[in-house]
Amino acid sequence: MKKVYLDYAATTPVDPQVLSAMQPYFFDQFGNASSLHAYGQEAKKALEDSREVLADFIGALPEEIVFTSGGTESDNYALLGAAFAQEKKGNHIITSAVEHHAVSGPAKFLEKKGFKVTYLGVDQDGLVSPEDLKQTITDKTIMVSIMHANNEIGTLQPISQLGKIAKEKGICFHTDAVQTVGHLPVNVDALNADLLSLSAHKFYGPKGVGALYVRKGTRLETFMRGGDQERGRRASTHNIPGIVGLAKAIELCRSKMNDEIKLQTSWRDRLIKEIPARIPHVRLNGHPSQRLPNNVNFSIKYIEGESILLSLDMLGIACSTGSACTSSSLEPSHVLLAIGLDHETAHGSLRITLGRFSRESDVDYLLEQLPPVVQKLRAMSPLYEK
Ligand code: PLP
Numbered sequence: 001m002k003k004v005y006l007d008y009a010a011t012t013p014v015d016p017q018v019l020s021a022m023q024p025y026f027f028d029q030f031g032n033a034s035s036l037h038a039y040g041q042e043a044k045k046a047l048e049d050s051r052e053v054l055a056d057f058i059g060a061l062p063e064e065i066v067f068t069s070g071g072t073e074s075d076n077y078a079l080l081g082a083a084f085a086q087e088k089k090g091n092h093i094i095t096s097a098v099e100h101h102a103v104s105g106p107a108k109f110l111e112k113k114g115f116k117v118t119y120l121g122v123d124q125d126g127l128v129s130p131e132d133l134k135q136t137i138t139d140k141t142i143m144v145s146i147m148h149a150n151n152e153i154g155t156l157q158p159i160s161q162l163g164k165i166a167k168e169k170g171i172c173f174h175t176d177a178v179q180t181v182g183h184l185p186v187n188v189d190a191l192n193a194d195l196l197s198l199s200a201h202k203f204y205g206p207k208g209v210g211a212l213y214v215r216k217g218t219r220l221e222t223f224m225r226g227g228d229q230e231r232g233r234r235a236s237t238h239n240i241p242g243i244v245g246l247a248k249a250i251e252l253c254r255s256k257m258n259d260e261i262k263l264q265t266s267w268r269d270r271l272i273k274e275i276p277a278r279i280p281h282v283r284l285n286g287h288p289s290q291r292l293p294n295n296v297n298f299s300i301k302y303i304e305g306e307s308i309l310l311s312l313d314m315l316g317i318a319c320s321t322g323s324a325c326t327s328s329s330l331e332p333s334h335v336l337l338a339i340g341l342d343h344e345t346a347h348g349s350l351r352i353t354l355g356r357f358s359r360e361s362d363v364d365y366l367l368e369q370l371p372p373v374v375q376k377l378r379a380m381s382p383l384y385e386k
Contacts, residue, residue, distance in 0.1 A: 001316045004362045008294055008355030009151050009179060010320055014245065015204040015356070021248035022206065025241040033238045034229060043240045050247035054211060057250050058196065059187040066212045066230045067243050071178040071199030073223075074212040075102035077234070078174040078195040081220035082143045083110050086172070090140035096120045096128050096157075097338040099147050102197075103176055104334075107145070116140070125287040126155035126339050133165050145174040148186070152335045152351060153286030154295025156180075163192025172218060178202055178210075179292060182253040184261070194218045200242065204356060205249030209242030256356070264354045265293040267363045271352060272296055278371045285336060285349060294354040299336070299345045302384035303377040308350050311373045317366055320351040344383070 005013075025046060031039030033047045048062070055062040068074045083093060095107050097119045107117045118136050120128050128146055137144075144166045149156050159175050166173035174195035177186055182203025188196055195218060199210035214220055214233070226235025253260075268291075276282050281301040300308060305321030312319055332346035352366065378384040 002365060003316045003318075004365055005318050006352045006354065006358070006362065006366060007318045007320050008358070009202070009292075009351065009353035011201050011207065012204045012355055013357065014206055015249060015252055017252060018205055018245045018248045022241040022245040025244050029240075031240075033240060034227065043238070046240055046244050047238055050243045053247040053250055057186075057254060058181070058198075058213060059189050060213050061216065063231070064188075064214055064216055066214055066233050067238065067246075068210045068212055068234060069208055069239075070201070070210040071100075071176070071197055072102040074178075074197035074199070074210050075100070075176055076106045077212050077220070077223040078197060079103060079106035079110065079143070079145060081223050082172045082174065082195065082218070083115055084221040085219040086142040087115075090138075090142040091115045092138055092140040093117045093143045093145070094120060094133065094136055094141060095145045096122060096147070098122050098126055098128075098150055098153075098155075098335045099145070100151055100176060100178070102178075103145055103147065120146075122155075122338050124340050125290070126150055126153050126285075126335070127287065127290070128157055128162065130158060130161045130165055133162055137165070137169055137171065141169070141171050143172045143174060145176070147179075148175045148177040148191070149179040149184075149292050149295075150286065150335060151179050152333055152349075153297045153339065154179075154291035155287045156184075156290050156292065159191045159193070167192045182249065183257075183292065183294065185257070188213055188215065195220075200246040200249055203249050203253050206242050206245045209239055209246050211246070260356060261293045264358070267354055267358065267360065268293060268296055270363060271367070274367055275370070278367065279374050283341075283345070285339060285341070292353075296352040296354075298350050299341060300348045300350055300374055301345060302381045303348050303374065305347060305349045307377050308348070308370075308373060311377065312366075312369065315369050315373070317369060319366075320353070321349050 029042050031043035033043040051062045051065050055065050111117050120132050146162050163173045172194045175193050176197045178199045181198035194215040196213040201207040224235045283299045285297040309321050336346035
């Protein structure tokens with residue numbers, strides 16, 4: 001059976017070149033980067049070289065990079081670290097209604113600890129309004145956290161503008177850039193970010209490794225206490241193969257980025273045009289153009305996203321409904337509800353995300369298989385009147 005992977009926003013395969021770069025660090029060069037002997041120093045060099053590659057890519061200083069176990073840890077560290085470091089200054093945090101659970105989870109925890117959190121709403125395309133942010137800031141606001149791109153609907157937020165508003169008020173600004181790093185140019189100064197989260201498995205690196213960018217001077221309570229790795233900011237023996245893999249993945253993304261953006265945008269726009277032409281009663285979710293180059297998200301009315309997903313899976317096509325982390329729950333996506341969809345429409349969403357190993361023939365296959373799947377499911381749906 002033909003196998004077509006169209007779920008790159010959930011995770012990406014490790015690029016074979018990344019795997020080759022990682023391999024020596026499992027056996028020949030397995031040292032602990034904190035050891036003083038030659039094994040340790042070899043590992044330390046790989047660690048610091050990798051830090052430089054990542055720092056250079058996002059316009060940061062090497063000492064502003066903290067390696068973590070991935071996007072979730074980076075987001076938790078940013079939210080909890082910045083909140084607890086500034087609790088004497090104020091207790092108000094601003095985020096959005098469409099954040100990944102890796103941000104909304106710690107935000108809800110902070111509410112339980114006495115912080116006040118404002119969840120900014122979004123418009124029908126999923127955009128946060130800079131004016132709303134301005135209006136919501138008070139003299140108690142200590143942090144703003146708004147994601148760079150939404151993992152479900154692909155909408156790109158006006159981060160530079162939002163970051164500038166926070167900066168002018170001297171408020172710490174965090175952005176979850178897990179869906180953009182490696183896919184679009186990301187520069188911490190251009191984005192006005194004090195804290196920025198990223199995760200290697202979203203850009204052809206291994207799972208379980210990521211980083212938090214921490215602008216010099218940002219007040220952050222230590223998150224993982226223990227040894228003094230990462231200048232005391234994040235204890236635990238370094239995951240050298242993972243970190244080397246992250247850096248190699250960054251190098252590859254850097255050299256391929258322009259071509260990948262061009263190709264994926266053309267396939268994305270083809271799907272955005274052809275799906276509604278082939279299937280009636282569909283709605284594009286997310287901004288029509290201000291969106292990730294690889295993201296397509298449609299609500300397909302009168303049927304459940306899960307049923308579409310399973311029918312496509314039987315044809316060898318892997319897509320997603322809701323976000324990967326919640327697609328096993330039957331709750332409609334908080335992102336689709338936030339852009340104003342009713343529960344029924346929110347239940348019928350399909351996310352298609354393209355990547356490095358996608359081919360035009362994958363797009364052709366999906367366009368061929370999706371309409372009969374939808375037709376068959378609608379024929380069985382009590383909600384659908386022929
Ligand atoms: N933030 C966003 C926007 C994501 O898409 C994800 C993963 O789906 C995460 C955070 C969590 O990243 P990780 O899987 O590396 O913990």
